[in-house]
Amino acid sequence: MxxxxxxxxxxxxxxxxxxxxxxxxxxxxxxxxxxxxxxxxxxxxxxxxxxxxxxxGTALCSDRVLLPEPKSFFALIEESDCIGCAKCLAECPTDAIIGAKSRVHTIVEKWCTGCGLCAPVCPVDCIEIKVKSATSSSSLSSRAARQRYERHLQRLEKKHESTYEQTYATFDKSSKEEMRTIIKAAIARKTAKEDSACKAVT
Ligand code: SF4
Ligand code: SF4
Ligand code: SF4
Structure with missing residues (x-):
């Protein structure tokens, strides 16, 4: 058994x-x-x-209905619409979402399994779940996803809220650098979009 x-x-x-x-x-x-x-x-x-x-040790019936071939998904935040409420952070089993409270949030694609749990909690509906194309970067392995989920649970068990600041504190130096680069790029994208929206109005 x-x-x-x-x-x-x-x-x-x-x-x-x-x-x-x-x-x-x-x-x-x-x-x-x-x-x-x-x-x-x-x-x-x-x-x-x-x-x-x-x-x-279960025999499958020969006339069973075959399950569809699974697709790979990833989540994308429309950063210009993000209000920084941080509601999505606690939902993510692999802590793939980064961003400080009241600031723009973004997703580290290499850690996203495409589970889809973050999208329904976003109050401004700015998270989209997309199908990965054949040329997309490879998905997080199931082993790595499980390890990240176990760390996520450990943090919750210690009654730490799953905030980005607490997650960030556990990163090593190079990961911190990588996260800073990703969040800076997200802020730059949001600012650029806001600037072009202002120019369109003026
Ligand atoms: S789709 Fe799942 S893994 Fe990806 S960011 Fe959303 S909650 Fe996290
Ligand atoms: S929670 Fe795990 S077992 Fe259940 S449907 Fe999702 S991937 Fe499959
Ligand atoms: S739930 Fe939506 S608005 Fe709130 S931080 Fe996440 S992406 Fe931004």
């Missing part, structure tokens, strides 16, 4: 909740405890269902 840990290893680790569970580990536990169906994970698609069936 597979353990929940072994089942969790097979899941994509986006923590997107599309399976109806709180995260990938809860779904893994649900497969064991509740006999949850093996086809509840859209980001995993058919290949994940086949792997789950193999580890659970």
């Amino acid at each position: 597979a353990s929940s840990e072994e089942i969790n290893e097979l899941l994509p680790q986006t923590q997107c909740k599309l399976c109806g569970y709180q995260n990938c580990m809860s779904y893994a536990q649900g497969i064991i405890d509740d006999d949850a169906p093996l086809d509840l994970c859209p980001p995993g698609g058919e290949s994940t269902r086949i792997r789950l069936a193999a580890i659970m």
Whole structure:
């Protein structure tokens, strides 16, 4: 009998909740405890269902409905519309969103799994979830996504609010430098857009 840990290893680790569970580990536990169906994970698609069936020793019916091929997504913030409310920060399982309170926020694409959890909480609807093209940079591996999610949970367990300042404090020197560059670029894009909007009005 597979353990929940072994089942969790097979899941994509986006923590997107599309399976109806709180995260990938809860779904893994649900497969064991509740006999949850093996086809509840859209980001995993058919290949994940086949792997789950193999580890659970379940035969797949030959006439089953195949799950669609999963797509890769990423989130994009329309920085010129961001009001800096920081509501999206706590939602992100991989802490891929950066930005200080009342300032522009942006997304570090290499850490974004495209889970989509940030978009619904944005009060000004400035986060868009897009499909990755074949030429997009490669997605965060499931192992790296899981490690980032575990660090995110540890911080929440210590009752730290998931603010950018607290996340930033844990970065090493080169990561801090990289984050500064990314946020500066976001501020520059926002300022440039505001300037061109002003020029259009005057
Ligand atoms: S990636 Fe799959 S298992 Fe994990 S939370 Fe999303 S739907 Fe559930
Ligand atoms: S930025 Fe949004 S879509 Fe990307 S991982 Fe974070 S919550 Fe998910
Ligand atoms: S929820 Fe929307 S407006 Fe608020 S910080 Fe995030 S992107 Fe900006």
